[in-house]
Amino acid sequence: xxxxxxxxxxxxxxxxxxxxxxxxxxxxxxxxxxxxxxxxxxxxxxxxxxxxxxxxxxxxxxxxxxxxxxxxxxxxxxxxxxxxxxxxxxxxxxxxxxxxxxxxxxxxx
Numbered sequence: 001x002x003x004x005x006x007x008x009x010x011x012x013x014x015x016x017x018x019x020x021x022x023x024x025x026x027x028x029x030x031x032x033x034x035x036x037x038x039x040x041x042x043x044x045x046x047x048x049x050x051x052x053x054x055x056x057x058x059x060x061x062x063x064x065x066x067x068x069x070x071x072x073x074x075x076x077x078x079x080x081x082x083x084x085x086x087x088x089x090x091x092x093x094x095x096x097x098x099x100x101x102x103x104x105x106x107x108x109x
Contacts, residue, residue, distance in 0.1 A: 082107050 083104065090100045 086095075086100060086103055086107070089095050090097065095103070
């Protein structure tokens with residue numbers, strides 16, 4: 001029977017210690033939880049604005065980089081010259097050499 005009060009005392013002491021550890025200590029502004037950024041201790045709205053500008057610039061740069069890479073990749077593959085198309089048509093037999101020469105001269109002018 002003497003062990004039961006010991007365990008009860010130990011359990012109540014540990015739980016009280018945990019409760020005291022979670023109690024507000026009055027650190028930022030007298031006892032509330034949370035970050036003090038908007039209440040005058042810290043950078044306030046200037047810090048939030050700078051953070052938004054930083055992430056906005058970073059996102060814009062990422063979008064521009066992706067667009068530039070897509071243009072570089074697409075420019076080499078998708079762009080064909082009119083003379084290349086004309087040469088392909090001549091090679092396939094769709095047009096004869098006289099028509100090829102006439103169209104080539106028209107394109108070069």
